[in-house]
Amino acid sequence: MIALWVVLGVVVVLLGTIAVTRSRRPPRGTRQGPPIRPTAPPRPEPVEVLGPRAAPPVAKQPVVEQPVSEQPVAEATLRERLGRARNLFAPLRALGARGDGAAAFDAAEEALLRADVGVETTEALLSAVRGAQAQREGAEAVREALEDELLAVFDENPDRTLRFDDDAAVVNVWLFVGVNGVGKTTSIGKIALARRHDGRSVLLAAGDTFRAAAADQLQVWAERAGTEIVRGAEGGDPSAVVFDAVQRAKARGNDLVLADTAGRLHTKVNLVEELRKIRRVADREPGRVTEVLLVLDATTGQNALIQAREFTEAVGVTGVVLTKLDSTAKGGVVISIERQLGLPVKLVGVGEGSEDMIPFDPEAFVDALVGE
Ligand SMILES: Nc1nc2c(ncn2[C@@H]2O[C@H](COP(=O)(O)OP(=O)(O)OP(=O)(O)O)[C@@H](O)[C@H]2O)c(=O)[nH]1
Ligand SMILES: [Mg+2]
Numbered sequence: 001m002i003a004l005w006v007v008l009g010v011v012v013v014l015l016g017t018i019a020v021t022r023s024r025r026p027p028r029g030t031r032q033g034p035p036i037r038p039t040a041p042p043r044p045e046p047v048e049v050l051g052p053r054a055a056p057p058v059a060k061q062p063v064v065e066q067p068v069s070e071q072p073v074a075e076a077t078l079r080e081r082l083g084r085a086r087n088l089f090a091p092l093r094a095l096g097a098r099g100d101g102a103a104a105f106d107a108a109e110e111a112l113l114r115a116d117v118g119v120e121t122t123e124a125l126l127s128a129v130r131g132a133q134a135q136r137e138g139a140e141a142v143r144e145a146l147e148d149e150l151l152a153v154f155d156e157n158p159d160r161t162l163r164f165d166d167d168a169a170v171v172n173v174w175l176f177v178g179v180n181g182v183g184k185t186t187s188i189g190k191i192a193l194a195r196r197h198d199g200r201s202v203l204l205a206a207g208d209t210f211r212a213a214a215a216d217q218l219q220v221w222a223e224r225a226g227t228e229i230v231r232g233a234e235g236g237d238p239s240a241v242v243f244d245a246v247q248r249a250k251a252r253g254n255d256l257v258l259a260d261t262a263g264r265l266h267t268k269v270n271l272v273e274e275l276r277k278i279r280r281v282a283d284r285e286p287g288r289v290t291e292v293l294l295v296l297d298a299t300t301g302q303n304a305l306i307q308a309r310e311f312t313e314a315v316g317v318t319g320v321v322l323t324k325l326d327s328t329a330k331g332g333v334v335i336s337i338e339r340q341l342g343l344p345v346k347l348v349g350v351g352e353g354s355e356d357m358i359p360f361d362p363e364a365f366v367d368a369l370v371g372e
């Protein structure tokens with residue numbers, strides 16, 4: 001009997017100990033976790049920093065089922081896409097209707113220079129604004145006069161249409177030239193999609209034989225756009241690829257060949273000679289080069305102007321495709337390209353999506369940049 005009581009007592013003591021130990025344990029889930037550090041509040045993005053940075057979040061556009069020419073990015077969206085450059089003009093806008101004219105000139109000058117419009121074009125623009133004596137009427141008048149002067153620059157190159165020969169016997173060739181990494185291949189892909197939506201029958205020519213990956217990249221776009229592609233061997237003659245592409249286009253009834261080219265060669269002389277040869281060969285019947293589109297990367301700012309000069313001298317450029325306007329505050333370079341080189345910017349890239357290539361609309365651009 002005594003032994004039974006002893007056993008019962010031991011059991012009761014054991015159960016009690018277990019209950020106490022359990023109650024002292026921290027709640028599940030926090031026992032072995034790392035110490036919790038206070039999270040820092042999110043810092044607001046600085047908006048006026050120049051130089052290459054990650055792209056700002058942009059509202060995703062719905063997939064375009066219409067020709068690009070009929071579906072321009074809405075004005076509000078263009079303002080978003082050009083947000084970095086637009087922010088540079090915020091101090092000018094902030095001066096408002098009652099702002100001081102002289103302060104507006106300073107704000108305009110700083111914004112234009114930081115947008116990489118370039119010293120020469122900035123001075124010319126501001127002296128034209130001064131000529132209108134807008135500063136006497138205050139900051140708002142300066143901003144409006146600047147808008148007018150910017151539009152006047154773009155009015156000098158009124159023809160921004162992409163040239164196309166409708167003669168059924170002709171295979172149109174659009175050559176894409178530019179230094180490496182500016183966005184040639186991506187632009188061809190976007191344009192192929194848009195032209196297909198436009199009802200054109202497109203064929204892609206992988207004229208960048210400098211590296212195999214270039215043709216692979218174009219092939220992905222060809223599949224996306226549902227177009228044929230002609231490619232050659234790595235290191236092969238790019239003009240032979242373009243020649244074959246024109247022949248194939250003729251045989252298949254395609255009316256437009258979009259030809260990619262290499263952005264880099266061992267020497268600049270080689271590159272220039274190669275481009276000239278491609279152009280000559282592409283122009284042989286039934287081919288006809290109706291556009292030589294120079295692709296420029298807006299993030300390079302004034303360097304784009306130097307490239308434009310060199311390519312224009314080398315191969316003759318009929319228009320500019322300015323890419324990556326969404327990724328930079330330096331989009332102002334478009335103004336000096338137009339003013340100093342007289343080259344029309346025909347298309348602009350405002351994102352990496354297949355629909356993010358739009359016709360350049362000066363009014364929408366100036367409004368997105370400087371508009372109230
Ligand atoms: N944000 C942004 N990125 C772009 C735009 N256009 C092109 N890119 C990106 O720029 C990079 C280079 O584009 P590519 O088309 O490969 O350039 P490329 O001129 O063909 O380059 P190479 O073949 O090396 O000479 C890619 O990551 C593209 O996605 C644009 O309008 N906006
Ligand atoms: Mg490429």
